[in-house]
Amino acid sequence: MSGINMDALRARLSELKEATEQRAFWTPAQGSNRVRIMPPWNELGKIHTEAWVHWGLGETGRQMTFCPLKNKVGPCYVCEQVALLKASTKQVDLELAQRLTPNLRVMFNVVDRAAPEKGVQIWGTGIANLREIMSLIADPQWGDITDSEAGVNLVIERTGTNLGTRYTIRPERQPSPLDKSWLSQLHDLDAMVVHKTYDELKVMYDAGRRSGGGDEGDPTVGVPTIAPTRHTPVQVPAASASTSATVDVPDCYSLWNDANDPICKGCALFQPCANATTARQAKAAYVAPDGVVRKAVG
Numbered sequence: 001m002s003g004i005n006m007d008a009l010r011a012r013l014s015e016l017k018e019a020t021e022q023r024a025f026w027t028p029a030q031g032s033n034r035v036r037i038m039p040p041w042n043e044l045g046k047i048h049t050e051a052w053v054h055w056g057l058g059e060t061g062r063q064m065t066f067c068p069l070k071n072k073v074g075p076c077y078v079c080e081q082v083a084l085l086k087a088s089t090k091q092v093d094l095e096l097a098q099r100l101t102p103n104l105r106v107m108f109n110v111v112d113r114a115a116p117e118k119g120v121q122i123w124g125t126g127i128a129n130l131r132e133i134m135s136l137i138a139d140p141q142w143g144d145i146t147d148s149e150a151g152v153n154l155v156i157e158r159t160g161t162n163l164g165t166r167y168t169i170r171p172e173r174q175p176s177p178l179d180k181s182w183l184s185q186l187h188d189l190d191a192m193v194v195h196k197t198y199d200e201l202k203v204m205y206d207a208g209r210r211s212g213g214g215d216e217g218d219p220t221v222g223v224p225t226i227a228p229t230r231h232t233p234v235q236v237p238a239a240s241a242s243t244s245a246t247v248d249v250p251d252c253y254s255l256w257n258d259a260n261d262p263i264c265k266g267c268a269l270f271q272p273c274a275n276a277t278t279a280r281q282a283k284a285a286y287v288a289p290d291g292v293v294r295k296a297v298g
């Protein structure tokens, strides 16, 4: 008797929920857009939130999800696959690894001046636009462009498509007061950063690879064919863009964990790795550099 595939069901449910939430998201149209960046949604004074994300996942091969590893909340199946792909000798694997490497994503509350009836929407964008907007606010000539009375609209020009998409941002001269009803519609942007479980990420990753996920149709793409090299360091920038600290995540992270293994004993990530490995112990198998397959029991 076969039961329901609960992992697949939960992942699909999560995708359906996301599709509903997408209505709250704003995307700049090609050409010129007029938008108002909204003031802080709580007393902490933040106008944006930022988090690391993976692209190229899910049934469409185009979905985004937050990266638990880079955001320092837990293990990430996608990052493990990226580490394996980076160890491959195939160009397609290396290109896929590049596409799946996490990016820093920024979110703002905005009102589209061309569609004010949609109320407050969420603009998800990259770090370059955050830098532009922060530079404006830090410039005494402009100051707090989000102020409900004295703030100004931004004109955002979008050109190009996909990886060639470019933005230019400039503020309008005249203040543009906000409709007070919008201030009660501000989204808690920190609450938008919701991480999927390790197993949900696996389902999303596998679905993305089945869909092609933007590759050239090679069915072996995304299925690493060689064992990882133990302790090849992977440089992982810190979660905050404002610091330059790095941590080394070995390629074997969460794939194998043994308190009696001399390499594990000396590893700074032993405990989080142990937790991650236990969570998936039934499936864990690690091919050591000597070719010996170690299969976890439990």
Ligand SMILES: [Zn+2]
Pocket: 054, 066, 067, 068, 069, 070, 076, 077, 078, 079, 080, 102
């Ligand atoms: Zn990740």
